Every structure is written in C-alpha cells, then in structure tokens.
Amino acid sequence: MTDLRLRSLSSSPKPVMKKAVDGYSVATIPAPQTHHLLIRLLYVTSAILSISCLAYVGGRGRAPLPDAYALCSRSGAHIYTVDPAYPRAQCMVVQGSHIVDVGVIDEVHRRWESSVLAIEAAIKRSHPKPRLVTKFIESGSIIVPGISDSHAHMLEYGASRLIPLESARSAKAATALVRQFILSDEDIKQDPLKFVEGWGWDHTKWADKAFPTAAILDSDPIVRQHRVILEAKDGHAIWVNSKVLEDISPLPENVEGGVICISGVLLDNAQFLVRVPPPTYRDLEKRFQLVVDDAISYGLTSIHDAGFDPRSLEFFKLLAEKEKLPIRIYGMTHFDENTEYWGDKIKPIIGAANGRFTARSVKIFADGKSSSLPKLTSLRCHPGALRSGGAALHEPYADNPSTRGFMRIDQEVLTTTIHRFLRDGWQTNVHAVGDRANTLVIDAFESALEGINVTALRPRLEHAQIVTHPDMARIAKLGVIASVQPTHAISDMYFAEDRLGPERVKSLYAFRDIIDYGARFTLGSDAPVETVNPLSGFFAAITRLAPDGTSPHGPGGWFPEQRLTREEALKGMTLDPAWASFTENILGSITPGKRADFVVLSKDIMTIPENEILHTKVLATAIDGRPVYGRI
Ligand SMILES: *[C@@H]1O[C@H](CO)[C@@H](O)[C@H](O)[C@H]1NC(C)=O
Numbered sequence: 001m002t003d004l005r006l007r008s009l010s011s012s013p014k015p016v017m018k019k020a021v022d023g024y025s026v027a028t029i030p031a032p033q034t035h036h037l038l039i040r041l042l043y044v045t046s047a048i049l050s051i052s053c054l055a056y057v058g059g060r061g062r063a064p065l066p067d068a069y070a071l072c073s074r075s076g077a078h079i080y081t082v083d084p085a086y087p088r089a090q091c092m093v094v095q096g097s098h099i100v101d102v103g104v105i106d107e108v109h110r111r112w113e114s115s116v117l118a119i120e121a122a123i124k125r126s127h128p129k130p131r132l133v134t135k136f137i138e139s140g141s142i143i144v145p146g147i148s149d150s151h152a153h154m155l156e157y158g159a160s161r162l163i164p165l166e167s168a169r170s171a172k173a174a175t176a177l178v179r180q181f182i183l184s185d186e187d188i189k190q191d192p193l194k195f196v197e198g199w200g201w202d203h204t205k206w207a208d209k210a211f212p213t214a215a216i217l218d219s220d221p222i223v224r225q226h227r228v229i230l231e232a233k234d235g236h237a238i239w240v241n242s243k244v245l246e247d248i249s250p251l252p253e254n255v256e257g258g259v260i261c262i263s264g265v266l267l268d269n270a271q272f273l274v275r276v277p278p279p280t281y282r283d284l285e286k287r288f289q290l291v292v293d294d295a296i297s298y299g300l301t302s303i304h305d306a307g308f309d310p311r312s313l314e315f316f317k318l319l320a321e322k323e324k325l326p327i328r329i330y331g332m333t334h335f336d337e338n339t340e341y342w343g344d345k346i347k348p349i350i351g352a353a354n355g356r357f358t359a360r361s362v363k364i365f366a367d368g369k370s371s372s373l374p375k376l377t378s379l380r381c382h383p384g385a386l387r388s389g390g391a392a393l394h395e396p397y398a399d400n401p402s403t404r405g406f407m408r409i410d411q412e413v414l415t416t417t418i419h420r421f422l423r424d425g426w427q428t429n430v431h432a433v434g435d436r437a438n439t440l441v442i443d444a445f446e447s448a449l450e451g452i453n454v455t456a457l458r459p460r461l462e463h464a465q466i467v468t469h470p471d472m473a474r475i476a477k478l479g480v481i482a483s484v485q486p487t488h489a490i491s492d493m494y495f496a497e498d499r500l501g502p503e504r505v506k507s508l509y510a511f512r513d514i515i516d517y518g519a520r521f522t523l524g525s526d527a528p529v530e531t532v533n534p535l536s537g538f539f540a541a542i543t544r545l546a547p548d549g550t551s552p553h554g555p556g557g558w559f560p561e562q563r564l565t566r567e568e569a570l571k572g573m574t575l576d577p578a579w580a581s582f583t584e585n586i587l588g589s590i591t592p593g594k595r596a597d598f599v600v601l602s603k604d605i606m607t608i609p610e611n612e613i614l615h616t617k618v619l620a621t622a623i624d625g626r627p628v629y630g631r632i
C-alpha cells in the first residue's frame with residue numbers, strides 16, 4: 001500500500017515551477033504576467049527533451065504522433081479551454097503528457113521556434129530545428145478538456161454490460177439474452193456452477209409492466225441449469241430462477257426492509273438472502289474492460305467511482321501497481337457502518353500510477369440506497385410496490401402520508417463517523433437524497449468545524465437531490481460540493497411531483513438555485529443507473545428534457561428556470577470534477593502546465609441546436625497527450 005503512495009500532484013496552489021512525477025517540469029496555473037516566461041522555460045525543457053529523444057513511435061500506417069505537437073482548428077478558436085484566462089483557442093501545444101501552450105497558430109509556432117533558438121544559443125551548437133508538427137481537427141469539430149464523471153459505479157456498470165438486459169422488451173426476451181450469454185461465456189463453460197449475473201432489466205419498459213418470474217427463466221432448458229441472478233436497473237430488486245430459490249429455501253416469513261416475492265423477485269433487503277460468491281479477478285477484469293471501453297468512447301478521461309468495496313479497492317490497487325489503468329480513477333472507499341472504523345488505519349492513495357489512481361475519500365450512506373426517488377407504498381409483490389430505503393424527507397411523502405422515509409444510519413453514528421473521517425483528513429462524501437438526509441449531513445459537517453477546516457477537505461454530498469433553501473446556503477458557506485446527476489432529473493420528472501407535492505418538488509434537482517447560493521457543484525451520471533455518456537448529462541442539464549425533446553412541462557423543459565448554461569454544464573464535467581478531486585491544478589482545463597487530457601467532438605456542442613447534441617460523436621479521447629480512443 002505504501003509503495004502506491006506518490007506525493008500529491010495537486011498540493012501547491014501557487015504559480016510555481018515544479019517537478020511532476022513523470023519528470024517533466026510543469027507550471028501550475030501560471031499567473032498572467034509570468035505566463036510567457038513560463039512557456040519559454042517550458043519550451044527550453046521541452047526542446048532539450050525533443051533533441052535528446054528519438055521520435056515517438058506511434059500507430060501503424062500513419063505518421064506517428066510525435067512527442068510534441070500542436071493541435072489546431074484551421075479557422076477560428078474551436079478549443080473550449082474552460083480556462084477563464086483564455087476561454088477559446090485555435091491551437092493547443094502538447095509536449096509529452098502536458099499542455100505547454102495555447103494560442104493562435106502563428107503565435108504558438110513563433111513561441112515554439114524562439115524557444116528552440118534560445119536553446120541553441122544556450123548550448124552553442126547548431127541542431128536541425130525540431131519542427132513543431134501541427135495536426136488539424138476536422139471542420140465543424142471542437143476540442144474540450146477531458147471529461148470526468150463525478151459519480152459512477154465502474155465495475156457495476158461493467159457487470160451491467162455483460163448481458164444487455166436493458167435492451168430486452170419482455171422477460172422472455174431477457175431470458176433469451178441470458179441463454180445467449182451462457183452459451184458464449186468461456187468462464188461459465190469451464191465452471192457450470194458459476195453464478196450467472198446480470199444487471200439492468202426494467203419491467204417498466206415491458207408491455208405487461210409486471211415483475212418477471214423464476215418460471216420464465218426456468219422455461220429455458222439451458223438457463224434453468226445455472227444459478228441465475230439478475231439485478232433490476234434501479235438496483236432495488238433481483239430476479240432469480242428456481243435453482244437460486246432452492247438454495248435459499250426455506251425462505252423466511254419476513255425480511256426487515258425487504259420483500260420476498262416467491263414467484264422469483266427479491267426486493268431491497270431481501271436481495272441479501274442470496275449469497276453470491278465474490279467475483280474472481282477475471283470477472284472484475286472483464287467488467288473493467290467493458291466500462292473502460294465505453295467510457296473512453298464517450299470522451300471520459302476520469303471517473304469518480306462512488307463506492308469501492310474491499311474487493312474492488314484491491315483490484316484497482318493491483319491495476320495501479322501494474323500501471324494498467326487506461327483512464328483516471330478517483331475512488332471513494334465505501335464505509336460500512338456495521339464494520340470497524342478504518343479512517344485512522346488506512347493511508348489515502350494520492351496520484352498513484354502516474355496520476356491515474358487516487359483513493360483519498362470515503363463514501364458514507366445517509367439515506368435510501370436508491371439515487372432515484374423511490375415510491376413508498378405498500379408491501380406487495382407487484383411493480384410499484386415498496387421501495388424500502390427511500391429518501392429521508394422532513395415531511396411525509398405526498399402520495400403516502402404514513403411515511404417520510406428513513407435514514408439508513410443512526411444519526412449519532414452518522415455524525416460521529418463524519419467527524420472521525422474529517423479529523424483523519426479524508427474527503428468525506430455522503431450519499432444523501434432526501435431533504436432530511438441532506439440537513440442531517442450538513443449539520444454534521446457544520447458541527448465538525450471546531451478544530452477542522454471543513455472547507456479545505458472539500459466534503460461532498462453525493463446526489464444532494466432534495467435540498468431546502470437554507471441548506472443550499474449552508475452548503476455554499478461551508479464549501480461543501482453538491483455532486484449531482486442531471487440525467488436523474490429526466491428519469492424522475494414524470495412522477496416526482498406525485499411523490500413530493502407541488503411545492504417541495506421545486507427543491508428537487510434545483511441546480512440553478514444551488515449555483516445561485518454560490519455553492520460548488522460537480523456533475524456525474526450514477527451509471528449504471530443511468531447511461532455513462534456524459535453528453536446525456538450535458539443535454540439533460542441544459543434542457544431538462546427527455547432525449548426525445550419532451551417534458552411534463554412541455555418542450556421548454558421541466559422547471560426550465562433550473563437549467564444550466566452550456567458553459568456551466570461543460571465546467572461541471574471538467575473543471576468542477578477536478579476541484580472535487582483535488583486536481584484542479586493538473587486537470588480539468590486546457591491550460592499550459594496541466595496534463596494533456598482532452599476530447600475532440602464532431603460538433604460544436606456549445607452552439608449547435610439542442611436537438612443535435614445527442615448526435616455528436618467523440619472523434620478522439622486523449623489522456624496524457626496520447627489518444628486512448630479515436631485518432632488525432
Ligand atoms: C480553510 O481552508 C480554506 C481552503 O483551503 C482556506 O481558504 C481557509 O483560509 C481555511 N480557513 C482557516 C480558518 O484556516
């Protein structure tokens with residue numbers, strides 16, 4: 001564990017030259033007056049490296065991408081830097097893994113050449129001038145900083161991609177997909193006793209809208225031979241076949257906080273009746289590959305994983321040690337309140353694997369496990385039945401006055417735990433959906449202030465879905481980050497008002513209000529609950545419309561006054577996540593001195609009509625200056 005600890009890349013906020021872990025000298029946030037001097041210094045370093053290094057050998061059948069290159073648009077400033085000091089640029093210059101300059105094309109070439117001349121003068125030898133190779137993006141395309149998802153569940157997402165259950169339009173069709181998977185999976189072929197695990201069925205998309213049954217799975221002669229456990233898209237239910245039901249028989253009468261439907265669906269806490277063997281390394285590798293492939297194809301260069309369990313933490317640590325991380329991962333380690341406190345025993349990991357892996361934050365659950373607003377009605381085995389966890393509200397649910405939801409964790413335990421983690425220096429991220437849950441968590445942050453600089457630890461409210469106005473003001477004052485998911489707003493907008501009533505619903509997903517109080521926020525997807533495609537979040541945030549352009553309030557969007565501007569949404573997916581992960585000095589914008597993480601998009605999402613945004617393609621995703629997806 002200690003060998004993973006490299007020093008922080010983000011600890012120095014001052015504009016100074018410093019040595020990054022990969023040996024390049026990099027400038028962090030140069031102040032405007034020192035900007036050009038710093039660029040000169042960078043070029044000096046760069047040029048020495050260029051002269052002494054052989055050409056970088058890259059892809060086949062194409063000129064390899066050199067160590068240093070300029071990436072430009074032929075006309076106009078089509079690089080959206082998300083750097084307020086220079087918001088739009090025509091060119092960016094990459095040297096190794098870092099951005100060394102931005103500007104108009106003549107300017108960056110002139111600066112490059114003069115820095116090379118300076119070098120020649122300095123070493124009094126004549127070298128052939130290392131030419132700055134210039135690449136151009138396609139007309140109509142743009143460059144944005146590498147996109148970050150501030151809240152996703154990586155391995156769960158990967159698991160959800162193994163069997164594409166979400167695409168099934170009936171339980172029968174889902175069963176056919178399970179069969180297909182069993183027949184094609186090498187690992188199951190070799191170990192027929194292995195559990196067949198899937199994720200993502202959604203009976204609300206089926207014609208009958210009914211819960212599926214074990215009998216449907218059993219009707220397939222292949223499927224019924226295996227232990228099959230399929231998690232619902234919302235994570236609240238599992239659908240199992242008879243082989244699994246037999247394993248757990250006799251079934252108990254009741255499960256606290258759960259429901260057993262003997263026809264083959266187990267809701268909420270009843271899910272834990274099934275003991276699935278932990279995934280093998282190979283299982284995790286398969287899941288990881290699927291999530292990485294999707295993520296980079298959508299322009300993601302960094303993911304904040306919203307809950308490592310001990311096994312996934314070990315897995316990611318191993319990948320980090322082997323330097324096998326094709327994407328940046330910022331992990332929150334899940335704290336299970338039923339186990340021992342570990343904040344004073346485990347050391348945070350910061351910037352391991354050349355800045356690709358960090359685990360310095362903890363994830364604590366305050367209320368309902370679901371991140372969508374669950375419906376609390378009655379304990380019945382039919383769709384729309386109890387969703388036990390629920391958001392903890394100040395006042396009862398509008399459609400069920402008998403309950404106001406509940407906290408998952410005892411309030412005193414919650415407060416003590418938050419205080420301990422903060423005191424031990426952990427970024428403390430708390431899952432809070434309902435307005436009461438949010439209030440109690442903010443209370444705990446506030447009462448920790450004595451002796452602890454809470455603002456410096458940048459605690460986060462994961463979801464922050466329903467937040468009262470006084471709490472929004474407190475979030476802003478304390479420097480707490482609201483980590484929100486715009487696509488949830490679109491998923492919930494058709495039933496949210498029934499749950500919360502016409503007044504309280506206004507404090508749900510009230511992104512504009514949160515900003516207006518001066519609070520910081522950051523955007524994420526909560527994949528696999530929603531798609532991991534950040535453009536879906538971007539679209540939802542700026543339109544508050546379903547992808548087909550509709551909303552309960554018409555084509556102008558659901559509570560359109562809460563829409564974000566495109567600039568805010570882009571920042572929410574780039575620089576804000578960098579802040580939320582203590583990396584704003586090295587990531588999040590196209591700024592000289594930062595790492596060269598960037599994305600080339602086929603269309604200008606900052607200006608095209610809204611209905612074209614979801615048709616935008618990712619042409620290239622680059623991390624540390626090298627494409628990991630597409631071409632430059
Ligand atoms: C707390 O930390 C913040 C951010 O690092 C800093 O701006 C502020 O001055 C600190 N407050 C105190 C009281 O030290």
Ligand SMILES: [Zn+2]
Nearest residue numbers: 151306371526
């Ligand atoms: Zn989540």
